[in-house]
């Protein structure tokens with residue numbers, strides 16, 4: 074029987090490609106920039122499996138081209154770049170990479186929180202630019218982290234991992250989720266709150282929900298108005314969870330104190346974006362999970378999911394059980 078064909082939409086380490094080559098012919102877009110749309114469509118038409126990234130738009134057009142497509146294995150835990158409903162309808166499996174990036178992403182969330190509160194990037198820039206003229210009482214003074222109140226919106230795997238870190242800083246932990254998680258409350262000493270209460274009480278508001286129809290623009294004008302003047306907003310989920318215009322307005326008008334942003338509506342964020350003109354914004358280039366070991370584990374897990382699918386077995390981390398029950402080639 075002919076070997077199946079796998080297409081990888083961006084350059085990944087050779088040892089991961091080798092895992093796939095054990096069971097398939099492998100094609101790869103050998104660059105660190107997104108695979109062009111035409112090429113993606115052409116490859117989808119030939120592929121038994123697609124190894125995809127968050128930057129690939131896997132919509133109806135791509136999925137319908139994939140007459141032989143068995144699985145789309147996203148190298149990310151989030152999968153808002155994939156038209157899951159169409160995939161389900163066509164019986165194509167979709168997998169993601171949960172857990173293996175949880176701690177790395179929580180580390181980065183906390184790093185961003187600390188950097189924003191204590192103005193780490195702004196202060197470092199002052200050193201480079203010769204603006205450090207003397208120690209002085211209020212020079213680069215920021216906000217405390219220790220003992221403050223943290224509000225987590227989206228208490229999932231990463232939210233819980235952030236809460237564990239916050240305990241070491243003796244923070245009060247509030248959270249808002251679709252439904253309360255009593256086991257997390259006991260384990261982490263976290264308190265469930267309505268969204269409005271959390272916005273009003275927290276010193277740090279951390280967005281860690283997936284991007285869905287319900288979370289798009291979850292943070293808008295009204296939400297920023299409810300926050301404290303000293304509040305710090307951190308977004309490590311997805312850019313569209315925030316109305317960026319409303320955030321800009323809130324920061325500019327000093328309705329809130331600062332924001333740390335790993336994700337944006339448009340990525341890469343244009344260098345002339347209004348948010349980048351503000352000194353109280355710490356922007357990062359979507360590096361939440363970017364530790365070497367987490368990225369390797371994500372790539373390996375995505376590859377393992379493909380190998381399992383191509384050998385007739387159930388992939389380890391399908392985004393939902395019905396992906397398997399509705400799989401068209403089972």
Ligand SMILES: NC(=O)c1ccc[n+]([C@@H]2O[C@H](COP(=O)([O-])OP(=O)(O)OC[C@H]3O[C@@H](n4cnc5c(N)ncnc54)[C@H](O)[C@@H]3O)[C@@H](O)[C@H]2O)c1
Nearest residue numbers: 151178227228229230231250251282283287309310361362
């Ligand atoms: N910046 C990065 O590099 C990076 C890295 C990893 C994950 N992420 C993002 O973080 C998200 C969370 O990852 P995770 O592994 O913790 O996922 P998860 O599914 O374990 O957690 C998400 C939580 O959000 C909650 N939620 C969903 N809709 C909600 C709503 N409307 N209101 C309140 N809570 C809601 C869910 O109930 C769940 O508890 C991913 O979907 C991804 O978008 C970003």
Ligand SMILES: O=C(O)[C@H](O)CO
Nearest residue numbers: 127148149150151362
């Ligand atoms: O969803 C994810 O996993 C991130 O955005 C990339 O690590």
